[in-house]
Amino acid sequence: MLEIKNLTKKFNDIAAVKDVSISVPDGAFLVLLGPSGCGKTTLLRMLAGLELPSAGQIIFGGQTVSDGDKNWSVDPAKRNSGLVFQSYALWPHMSVQGNVEWPLKVANMSKSDRLARVTEVLQMLDINHLADRYPNEISGGQQQRVAIARTIAPKPSVLLFDEPLSNLDAKLRVEMRTELMRLHRATGATTVYVTHDQIEAMTMATHVAVMNDGRVQQFGTPDDLINAPETSFVATFVGTPPNNMIPVIQNGIGHMIADKHMPYQPPAADCLAMFRAERLTLADGETPTSLPMEMVEISPIAGRTMITGLNKDFRLTAIVDNAPALRIGDTVHMQLPAQPDCWFDANGERIN
Numbered sequence: 001m002l003e004i005k006n007l008t009k010k011f012n013d014i015a016a017v018k019d020v021s022i023s024v025p026d027g028a029f030l031v032l033l034g035p036s037g038c039g040k041t042t043l044l045r046m047l048a049g050l051e052l053p054s055a056g057q058i059i060f061g062g063q064t065v066s067d068g069d070k071n072w073s074v075d076p077a078k079r080n081s082g083l084v085f086q087s088y089a090l091w092p093h094m095s096v097q098g099n100v101e102w103p104l105k106v107a108n109m110s111k112s113d114r115l116a117r118v119t120e121v122l123q124m125l126d127i128n129h130l131a132d133r134y135p136n137e138i139s140g141g142q143q144q145r146v147a148i149a150r151t152i153a154p155k156p157s158v159l160l161f162d163e164p165l166s167n168l169d170a171k172l173r174v175e176m177r178t179e180l181m182r183l184h185r186a187t188g189a190t191t192v193y194v195t196h197d198q199i200e201a202m203t204m205a206t207h208v209a210v211m212n213d214g215r216v217q218q219f220g221t222p223d224d225l226i227n228a229p230e231t232s233f234v235a236t237f238v239g240t241p242p243n244n245m246i247p248v249i250q251n252g253i254g255h256m257i258a259d260k261h262m263p264y265q266p267p268a269a270d271c272l273a274m275f276r277a278e279r280l281t282l283a284d285g286e287t288p289t290s291l292p293m294e295m296v297e298i299s300p301i302a303g304r305t306m307i308t309g310l311n312k313d314f315r316l317t318a319i320v321d322n323a324p325a326l327r328i329g330d331t332v333h334m335q336l337p338a339q340p341d342c343w344f345d346a347n348g349e350r351i352n
């Protein structure tokens with residue numbers, strides 16, 4: 001079990017991580033997902049032992065490895081975890097073989113055991129043919145594989161990844177995603193993976209912590225986040241395309257969306273209504289629940305068409321069958337369904 005209890009990290013008076021509590025079982029693949037600056041790297045660095053928490057505890061397999069309340073932390077090298085960075089940070093003067101062997105040497109493993117383990121790990125990552133090359137003689141994708149091989153060689157029980165795929169091109173990213181999942185199954189190591197890419201999170205994770213402004217907004221499985229978002233932030237950060245979120249304002253006896261009275265009955269005076277893109281359609285003309293929008297994007301998606309419209313207040317995205325011929329700048333009437341998928345209060349908390 002990996003437990004994070006009431007973890008806080010302050011840099012002077014800036015709180016980068018605020019009272020985070022998460023637990024995952026051994027062998028989980030936990031993704032820390034959130035926009036730039038939300039505190040995910042700081043949280044990962046605390047797990048690696050590179051930052052001391054200001055408060056709270058980190059517990060690996062029942063053993064406390066960091067205690068911010070007691071100002072105490074186990075050395076990074078002694079906490080049985082391995083960290084893979086965005087930049088590969090390989091030793092340029094060592095061959096691939098030498099780079100992967102190096103942490104085993106540091107751990108005083110015998111020469112024959114080292115060679116056996118290096119061969120095993122290079123095979124696992126399908127880079128055994130590169131063993132004698134130097135880092136400047138291999139591609140970026142291959143360097144990332146070597147960096148991963150070097151990290152898993154000592155068999156850490158916790159593997160930590162900080163945006164490891166962000167320097168790779170789109171095709172390689174997708175390939176490496178599959179590779180990392182295979183590796184996760186093969187090693188069984190509890191994995192914590194930082195990314196701002198929600199597709200990566202949704203495909204790889206067993207558990208996801210969505211972070212914003214230092215706090216965990218929601219912790220759950222990818223299905224939980226898609227099917228039952230607890231905040232408007234999660235609802236608009238996760239999913240492809242993200243959900244539509246529209247302010248519904250009380251006005252006299254009725255409710256208005258973008259200056260138009262609509263027959264919705266929100267559970268509170270001013271709310272946010274969430275509509276999934278696949279529930280929006282295009283109307284031929286104005287209806288009681290349609291909104292005129294300027295069409296700003298249109299693209300094919302898995303045999304259907306994704307259309308994004310803009311008005312002065314917000315964007316709406318619809319995924320429709322049989323889209324009419326449209327040009328950028330055309331006015332489209334986006335038809336909202338009779339009921340939203342769910343409601344959030346003005347602070348973004350889910351109401352029902």
Ligand SMILES: Nc1ncnc2c1ncn2[C@@H]1O[C@H](COP(=O)(O)OP(=O)(O)OP(=O)(O)O)[C@@H](O)[C@H]1O
Pocket residue numbers: 011014015016034035036037038039040041042043196
């Ligand atoms: N050593 C530091 N000193 C002062 N402030 C810091 C330090 N490290 C991080 N911060 C601040 O803490 C906040 C969280 O940063 P962090 O790097 O953890 O975010 P992140 O979600 O990983 O962002 P990114 O995806 O851009 O790397 C930011 O406001 C950042 O400026």
